[in-house]
Amino acid sequence: MRVAAIDCGTNSIRLLIADIEGESFREVLRTMEIVRLGQGVDETGQFHPDAITRTLAAVDKFAAEIAKRGVEKIRFCATSATRDATNRHLFVDGVRERLGIEPEVISGDEEAALSFAGAIQDFHPSDGPFLVVDIGGGSTEFVFGTTSVKSAKSVNIGCVRMTERHFAHDPAQQSQVDAARADIVEAIAKAASIVPITKAKTLIAVAGTATTVAAAALNLSEYDRYAIHLSRITAQQVHETSQMFLTKTREERLTLGYMHPGRVDVIPAGALVLSEIMSATGASEFVASESDILDGIARSLAGKGA
Structure with a gap:
């Protein structure tokens, strides 16, 4: 079909x-x-x-x-x-x-289920339980499970929302970064009250923020979804990449070969969200997945997944 x-x-x-x-x-x-x-x-x-x-x-x-x-x-x-x-x-x-x-x-719950179905398709259940993190433009979904969703929470800390809410300057001033971080930490705590974010065997991060951070950590000269897919990025690399995006100007970020022009304005906030997630989960690394909600939606049409 x-x-x-x-x-x-x-x-x-x-x-x-x-x-x-x-x-x-x-x-x-x-x-x-x-x-x-x-x-x-x-x-x-x-x-x-x-x-x-x-x-x-x-x-x-x-x-x-x-x-x-x-x-x-x-x-x-x-x-x-x-x-x-x-x-x-x-x-x-x-x-x-x-x-x-x-x-x-x-709904946020449906979004979470579809993201989970797409994200885990290239993993074996023995790699679970999984925490799938989907950092979008408006919201971020936290989804926990092994073969199906056990718990999920959507919180309003997407990269566009955080940029518009906090980053009036470029690069953002330290006070703006601190305010955004406080907002993000509070939202992650809200998610953690429902989702066991520290209990996963494998942390999978999907969508453009995570794959762009992976491209940076891998030092790619251009965006390569095949190199990014299933790459393992350490927490330290995430923190360093986040700091790099936060301190570069828009023009400097645009010169990065892997950077999509439409993502250049919002990647500092998105990477900050991912950096705080790594800290909150205690995960030593995340696996970047190019399979995400889109794959979950496609599979649902064939009666599979969510």
Whole structure:
């Protein structure tokens, strides 16, 4: 069965087209556009008209690919920013017109389950229990389990939200970093009251913040998802990379060969979130996974995973 999965987050929108038959999973196309749908949502509670325009333009591109490649089933999942926006109907209506399906505004729990299903697909249960951490634009999910989700919590410390809330300067001033860190530590503690974040055998981190930190730690000259996938990054490397991103200017971060231009503004805050997670969990390393919620959405269309 050929399926199309779309993950619409706060910072990016991504498409995966895959052929799934039984246990066979073959990727046909994977693409991403940075659209910053969550622009200003933390402050205003609404989508900015420009953000809706950018995102629907990306949906138009995805619709063309889906039509061209003979997709049989589509699932469109929108996450943190769309949950928070009071005018989300404008966006939902636009997606429906373009794809002919109802976009789902999924809960934090559903987001966690889909992320978990995607993230653990290349691991053996003996590597568990797992803690899957998904640092998005608006929120971060903490998901614990071995073959299925045992506990999960979504907290509002995504890279876009933290950047807009705290980082008025670039590079951020120390007082801004301290304020962001306090916010992050408080949110992680909230997650830890529900999820046993120190009890995992393997910590898996997914999404663009984690994979960009991995690219930096691996000293890649350009972004290489095959080199990043399943790489093991030590806690010390995460702390050093976070500090590097926080002290470089935007222009300096842009010169890094692995840096996506759409991520350059929010990577300092995102890396700070990951650094604090490493401290709070006590994990000596994390495994970077390029398989994430998008893979989980695709598998759900074939009746697998979440």
